[in-house]
Each structure stands twice: as C-alpha cells, then as structure tokens.
Amino acid sequence: MATTESDQMAYIAAQAADARVNVEVETDEGMTLNLGPQHPATHGTLRIVAKLDGEKVLAAEPIMGYMHRGYEKLTEVRTYPQVTTLVNRIDWLGSFANEVPFILAAEQLMEVEAPPRAQWIRTVLFELSRIANISLFLGDMAVQVGATTPVFYAFRDREFVLNQIERVTGGRFHPNFDRIGGLKDDLPKGWIEETGAVLGKMRDFCDEMEELVLGNEIFQARTRGIGVIPPDVALSYGLSGANLRASGIDWDIRRDANVGLVYDEVDWKVWTHPDGDSFSRFWVRLQETREAINILEQLLGGIPSGPIMAKVPRIIKVPAGEAYVATENPLGEMGFYVVSQGDLTPFRVKIRSASFSNMSITPWLLKGVFVPDIISILASLYFILGDIDR
Amino acid sequence: MAEIPEHLLKRAQAAREKAEAEAKSSTGDSTKPEETAVTETTETDEEVILTDEKAEAALATLQQELEGKILDSHIATGRGLWIRVGIQDWRPAAKAAKEALDCKFFDWLSAIDWMPSPYGREHETEQDLINDDPEENDDKEMEWGYTGGETRFQLICRVYSISKKIGVMIKADLPDNDPRALSLIPIYAGANWHEREAREMFGLTFDEHPDLRNIYLPGDFEGHPLRKDYPLLSRRMKPWPGIVDVELLPGDEE
Amino acid sequence: MTSILALDPAWWQQTFLIKVPIGLLAVLLPAGTIVYLYLFKAVSFMQSRLGPMEAGPYGSMQLLAEVGKWLQKEDIFPTKADKFVFAAAPFVVLMSTFLLVVILPAGPDATFVNLDVGIYFAMAVSSVSVIGILMAGWASANKYSLLGGIRAAGQLIAYELPLILAVVGVVIQAGTMNMQGIVLSQAEGEIFGWGGIGNPFILTQFIGFFIFMVAVQAELTQAPFDMPVAESELVTGYLTEYSGIRFLLFFIGEFASAGVFSAIAAVLFFGGWYVPGIDPTNDIFNVIGPLILAGKMMAIAFLIFWFRFTFPRFREDQLQRLAWKFLIPLSLANIALTGVLKVVL
Amino acid sequence: MSDFLRSYLTVAVFGVLACALVGAFVGLSALIRPTRKQGQKYLTYESGVDPIGTGWGQSNIRYYIFALLFVMFDVEAVFIFPWATRLEAYGYFGLVEMAIFIFILLLGLVYAWRKGVLKWV
C-alpha cells in the first residue's frame, strides 16, 4: 500500500480501472470462466466473469442486471402506500426492514411522526427481520465453503422467526405492514411471550453456528486472511453494515444516525473486527445476530401502550421537498432519497441499497485470489440480488 | 382504455367524496393531534438546533474551501445539508468534501430528471383526473427541489463523514445539450458503478470513466428508463388493474 | 462356502458362475445401501429431516425409482465433447471399483482371488479411477469439468502417497501384503502376550488408520476434499456435462468405491471378516464372514459420510500443504516407529 | 496354468464382465430413453450464457513440481513394500538401511520445502 492517502486512492483507482474484463473479446492466454447467471454460488442470478491463469484469478468482474426490475421507475407511477409493496421485495430476506426507511422519509416530508408504540413495534420487527436475514447468511456461508449441513439448521430455526413475523403482519416474507404515520395493526395477544421463547431458540442457534462453522479449522483456513478490505478502501467504495464494521470502522446507523427507531432506549453494543477478512465478516454478523437478540429482549419488555397510528389524511399527498433517510438494514445501509413535488406519487426515488455498493468492491477484491476464494469472498460480502439490481 | 368495472368506479367515487369531505372538516376535528404535534416539535427543537450547528459548520468549511463556488445551499433542519455547485466544480466539490470535511464514506451518486413527466402518473384514476390533468402536464414548468436548479438533469451525490457524523448532498446541473460530467472515480473509487448506473438510466456521460458499459440492461436496450419521457409501454397496453387508490375500510362502504 | 457344500467345482465354474456374480453384487449392493442409508437417510436425520418417505415404506424403494428414472433419461453428448472419451470415462471409473473388490477376503476360504501382493494391487487399481475422472473432465470440453479434472489429478498426486505409506505400517506388522494374511495376523496376533481379541491393527496403527482415512476421503473426492466436484464453485465439476445413464454410472461408482475402500480399511485395521472369540480357521466364518465384513464396512462408510456432510471444503493449495507438510512426514514417522518397534520387540 | 496366472486370469474375467455389466446398463437405457433434438441442448453448459472460448482453454498447471516429487516418492514406495514384508528377517540391519533410505528422501522433501516449491502457484 502506498504511503499517502492520495497515493492510495490513485492506486485504488488504477486497480479499479484495470480490473475491467472485456467479456466480448476472447484472448488466447488464460481461460475465461463464467460463474453465473445460473450458478450455485451466486445466490440467484449474479454473473461473475473471471479471467483465470490456472486457478488464479487475473481479473474478475461481476455482471448484474439479471434481476433488474426497475424499482426506481415503478415508484414514480405508484402512490406512496403502494410503494411499500414494491420495496418489500428489494432485500427479500429482511423485507420489513426495507419498508422502514421509505416510510420514514415520507414521514419526514409530511412532518408526521409515528406514535411511540408504533416506533417500538417497528424496531422490534426491524430486528426480527435482521435475525431472519442474517441467520440464513450464517448457514449459507458454510454451504459456499462446502459444508452442507449448517444451512439446514439455519432454515429450521429461521422458520420460528418467520412465524413470529407472520403472526403480526400476516406475511412470512413481504409483510407490507408499515404505514405512513404508524403501523397497520397492533401486536396480537401473547405475541411478546412467544417471541421471547423464539429468541431463546435463536440464541442456541447462534451457539450452534459458532461451534459448527466458526470454530471449524477448515472454515478458518478458508476464510482467515482471505479477501482483506482495508478500512480506507471500504469507505471509498461505500461499503456499509457488517462489511464496514469487519474492517474495523466503528459505525452503525442505528447508533450514530438513528432516525425514527428507538435504539436509543436500549443498551447495546456495536461489534467491530480489525481484520477485514472473510472470517471477520462472518464473525461480526454472528455477533450482530446475538446483539439483535439482546436488543429485542430489552425492547419486548418495554413496549409502551398507546395508539399505533398518527393522524394522517386518508389520501396521502406528500408536500414538496427532498428527504434522505437511511437505516442500518441487515445487509448494510439502505436509504431512500425521496423527491416529492406534492403529488400522490413520488417524483423521484433513489434507492441506495447496501449490496450494490458492497459488491462494487469485488473487481478490486477478487484480483489474484483462487477460484474457491471467489466463492468464499462473495459469500462473506453477503449480497442479495434484489438489493444489487433493484 | 379498457372498460373499468362499475363497482370499482363507484368505490373510487365514494373514496373521493369521502376525502373531500374530510379535507373540508379537517380543521374541525384535528385539534387534538395538532396539539401533540406542537409539543413534540418543541421537544425536538433543541436537537434541531444542534444539528443545524453541525450542518452550518460543515457548510462554512465547504464555503471556505470552495471559495464561492457554491451556487446555492440548503439546510433542512435535522435532515442534512444540500449544496449545489457548477458542473465544472463537480469534482473539486467532492474533493473538498472529502479532504476538508473528512467525508470519506461514499454513499451514493445518482441523477434527477426535473422535467415533469409528459404522461402524468399513467394511472387514469379519478384522483389523477382531478389532480394531474394529463394535458396540463405538457405546459408544466420545471420545478426544482432544494437548492434550485437551471437545467433538466441534475447530478446528485451524497458523501458522509463518519468522524463528524454529517452527510452532504452535492448537486450539480448538467448542461441540456450535452449532459456530461467528470467522473468521481479518482476521489471515490466506489463511484464507478453508480456512474455506470446513472449513465444507463439517464443517458449521461462521465468523462475519464474507464468502463462506461451498461450495468443493468441488456446491450441492445433502447432508451434511458429513468428519464421522465420514457414511457412504460405496459401501461399503454392495459389500464392499471388496481385502479382504486384508497381501499375503503369495511365499515365505510356506505 | 464351497467346502461346506462339499463341492469342488472347476476353476471356470467357480469363477464364472459363483465368483463374478457375487463380486458384481458385492459392488452394487453396498453402493445401493450406502446411497439409501447414508446419502438419503442418515444425512436427512443429521439435518433433522426425514429423507425419502413416499416411495415404498420409509422410502425404501427410492433406489429402484432412481435407477428406473435414470434409465429413461436422455443421454446428452455435447457437440464439442470428445465423444469416445466422454462415453468411456464412466466405464473406467466403475472398472476400477470392480477390480478393487476382487482382493477382498470375506472368509477363510471365501476369496475371489488370493493375490500375494493383494494390498499392493489394490493401491494400484484404486488410482485408475482418477484417470476416469480426468478423462471425464477433459472430454466434456467444459471449463468447470476441465478444472474439476485438473483438480482431481492434483488430488491424486497429493493423496496417493499418504495412502500407500499408511498401509506400509500394516504390512510391517503383518509381514505380508496378502489380504488374507493381514486378516489372519490380526486374528492370531497378541497384544503384549494377551490374545483375547487378537490384535486389530487399529490399536497399534491408529496413526496409520487416521492417515489412511484422510487419504481415502480425498481419493473418493468426498468433503472436505471434494474440490473436483465442488458444487458451489464448479457446479458439479467433472460431472457437469453428464446426464442420463452415464451420470448414474458415475454416481454408482462414487458410492461403490466408498464401500470398497471402507471394506479395505475394515480388512487392514479392523480384522476383516474375523470377530474375536471364534477360532479363525472355523468354517463358520465362510458364512458369517461376509456379514461381519459388511457390518464393519458400513460402520467405516458411515464415518466417511459423516465427515462429508459436516466439514467445509479445503482449498486446493491447502490440500497440497496438508498432504506434503503434514501427512507424508507423519506417515514416514509412522513407518519408522512401526519398524523400530517391530524389530525391537 | 499356474495358480499365480490363474488368479490374474480371474481378475481379467472380472474386468471383462464388469465392463459387460456396465455396457448392459447403457444398452438398456439406449433402448428405452427418448432422444429429442432441441436448439441449444447440445451446447456446452456454461451457467446459461454463451461459452466463451473452447472448454480446452490452456490453463497453467501449477503443480508439476508436486508431480515430480510424487514420482520420486512413489518409486520409493515400491522399495519400501518388499522391505516391509521381510523386516522381521532383516532385523536391525534392515531397519538402519531403510532409515538411511527414508532419511535421504526426507532430506529431499525438506529441501523442496525450504526452497518454497511446496507452495501452490
């Protein structure tokens, strides 16, 4: 690494520039390997084009767009309440968490605030989505490095969390539960106690994963020192969430730039890891799941009573203005930049999704690794296709 | 335009009447929530002042650094700082934000097409007919958001300072005839994909960008979907099936 | 067996009518059992699932369904593939397994062939399957397959040596390479003068057993050494282009060789067909010997699949490092130690 | 025919019949399976996109040093086996002889290790 910062940046820029793979041109030397759009390691439809020399990657470049569904255009022809249905499906593993930043942005523009009870329940569901999301990562990462069994445990225990989400919102996956000014419904009876029991199960699940995956020597050999992202590079590529914290940067939107959720009310900790490698990304996520359980246990005890909906007009017209609200979603920072011109529909919505930025580092990161490392690095960066392509 | 079922039209009509009635009576029955709202704002006032100071300090730093290149600025209380610079100052502004304000975190980059859509909402519901008469849209003037604007396309980029906990939105107007700007890659390596996305969605050009290929759409795709004059053809073929914007609650039917 | 029935058939009768069909069955039956018991059922239980339940009681007819299904699947030869090599590869792989089984003794007289260099022959034949894998990988003209094939070759050169060297310890102790001899020396052996349970070499050669099992795991390309298949990296590695019956052959080959290698390990380290308490020359072993061997084999095969479904995968360079910097020195040390103890004691 | 040759003949018979069995499987399948030509069915699979280049793209095999070492040690194994069977008869003499033999080989391995060839790439 170069000494001064500007040198460093120039170096990064140069690396980014020649990380480019021209897929159209076939060269004689080396081999061009396609991983995807259909490939077991790409979580769906990402495509990685890698130029290989033996098993060593000379250059690799992700090609996306196989899941591009045109959200930003579609939001322009949907009313504000209809948009939440769409944005649910961006990060399809932690779907409730997608609705929150958009609703908060709209609320900022309308200058309404959800009542405290609604904020608490939002936070509870937000953290439940986080557990539902990251628990699958914990299992899936193991599959990507070759262990078959952990993912079954992940699916097994995730089911309990989904059940709790379903019990409140009526949907396992895409709840569409958040409303401008509050929530659609209140919590059902007995839900809090049941959730407490589920949290106990998830704690056990985390311990199980720690033993089965994190503690495994082969897993450590495959992930330690692989895919190291220095903090400066992580920042300049806009990495967020656990990927950033695994590079040693102590930044969490929930704590540092919290909007509209009640994280200030509970006592919790932001986990970081100094190494910045695949292993530390897994480790940070595991600790984060535990911390989410910790947060939830405190939140569940203190949900205030009161209404769940503020007074908002029946037909929602958002006053002109611009607002950007970001929340710490399971995958990282998810933000909605909403431009309103006083209509029923947003004028322009820019969706800042975490995986898009998280993945933009891959051409830089995948240079010079082995083919198996592509898979473990991608898995540890943890992306969801809907979140990249939108 | 296909036939809209009778009952849907009726429900839409009912919804509209109800909304109008509510709008008339809103002054009467919203006293109580308004009171709480007032107390809440007084509560948050202190916070707002705090953030304002932060944003103003940041703005002062940037003004000093950029020496009057900032055309316009806006501080939305508690919601952040917007500045607008000329397109020639696009890269220097980002550099200044990074170096003077320690905004190392590159959040996102995109563009906004301020031209009013010639197609309206393409919903053709009752409310659309009331609010946005499609014919009116043609004559609609461009209205810019915070910090104003001059041309149709505006670049916008958000960078964030983790040490100072302040985010800056940098805007720049792109010339109408040839929308191009300098790439931010030398300053923020992460701008690469964001610029590719902006190019593809709006048809902009970024100079000194190493690799301006399509990022999402297939190579033979025509048009730039996020431009306001890009039509959603499916909506031409058949009307929006969920034509009622506001579902009536079960009790409100009559 | 033959002596019980008081028959003494001619060589060709013995071979063609009795030994070969039994030998073929000895490959196919364990393969089927392993697939059903371990791949479908045991693994499902480990993953807190049930596994196949609909086809027959507890899904026991699942295997027949599999064979029936694969028989009627189309057999695709990609245009670019090298057709002859592509078609021949599964034959080579299965052939290696079929030839391995011939040296297995299942009782004092129940042998297919009693080669003097039995274990040596087995080691030689076992590496033939890698040639089949290499053929499959190369002939497919597919990048994933090619990488899988190259990885298989790399794996062969890394693990053939520990496999062979681990056996040397057993050979030193037994003083013979004959499989029957190895079984008998375990049956008649003594531990510090006590012959109650014979001397199963697992007790004295546990380092050898460890190395042998690690190497077998690699030889069989099972996780954590499944890089040639490496599903999350190379789709299905060298199998990527195989469909229909030829895939089934590879599939059988994989599980059959797991069975045969487990049986070899059972012979080398667990006394083969012998159980303590019965005189090894007793004719009863010709009847119960095969069952005992099968039982030991299944127990060892369980180990293989247990590891397979638990461990993550090594990277290719880590595999080489493990082999050259750990297993080979360890196995040489094992040989030296065994040799010294053999001479001194 | 001697027993020795006869036992290898058995092995050969095994091989031939095994081949026949496998062939029978393939033949049976050929009898009942369908064949349906379809546009891209016979195209090389490459995750759903057009294959780039041929599947036989030259690739740099990095382990030829390993292969050389392997050959060396494999030859060694040939010598160790007969020694192992007769160790009891040779006694201390055989032990020392083999110790020297293995030591020289180990020296080679250590040399290769120190030279850094036991590294992938």
Add this chain to the structure above:
Amino acid sequence: MGLVESGKIPKPLTKLLNMSRRYSMWVYQWGLACCAIEMGAAFASPRYDVMRLGVIPLPASPRQADFLVVSGTVTDKMAPAVRRLWEQMPDPKYVISMGSCANCGGPYWDSYSVTKGVDQVIPVDVYVPGCPPRPEALLEGIVLLQERIMNEDMAERWKGDPIVVE
C-alpha cells in the same frame, strides 16, 4: 431405440417407468428471486422437507435435472438464459412456475425490464400462485406434477414436434 417414444412398451411396464419418474425427481438448484428463498425453505427446511416426496435437490447442472422450478422474476436479460438452461436439461423434463412474477410478471407487470410470465419462454407444467407462495404451496405443486407424471403417456408426449414457445 427409443421404445418409450414409439410406444412399443407394454402398459404395465410404462406404469412402472412412470412410477420411477414420479418418485425420483431431481430438481434443478436454481433460484431467481424472492421465491427462491421459499423454494429453499421447501427444500432445506426440516418442516417442509421436499425430499420426503422423492424430490432430490442435488443437481446444480441442468444435465442431471428432471424438473425446473422457475422461482421468481424473469427479466428480459435473463429470459434467454432461462430458455437455454431449460433446453439443456435432458428429456423428459418438467417445469413448475413458482410465484406471480414467473406466472405473469406479478408486481412488475408494468416494468420495462421484466418478462411478463415465463411461459412466454418455456412451456410450463404447473403454476403455483402467490407472492411468494408458501413452501406448502410449492409442495402441492410438486404433488400435482407427480400425479401428472404418473398418468402420463410418454408415447403421447413425444408425438409430433417438440413444444416450441416463441
């Protein structure tokens, strides 16, 4: 050659062949979008455990797959790949279209980049509605497909030209 194709196999034997196809269904490991997670739950979650029905979720390559679950949004960029991968599966092969997006475009019915229904690209045997369908719904779809396979006449199926969707 191709006795099944020409219908020269006696009835009881075809029944047997159908039965083995019914109980040994290797499903292509391929998820597209949100539905893929529900499909994953059906495959991997012990509560649903699709292996009970004889559906083996092992193959990652189309060459070993018997049926394909199109689980999620098919975009215009993806559609050629969907078609190609389907074609690369060996016959007899089946397709389940899972979820609104694969059935008709779903919430993206007006998007500029989404194919409105995978049946424009490949022939579909069973449609499973929902956004996303619960795993139970997918299981029912699979059971329906199994029944269909059981009562299938292969000679009939192979008669004439292959089904071509343009």
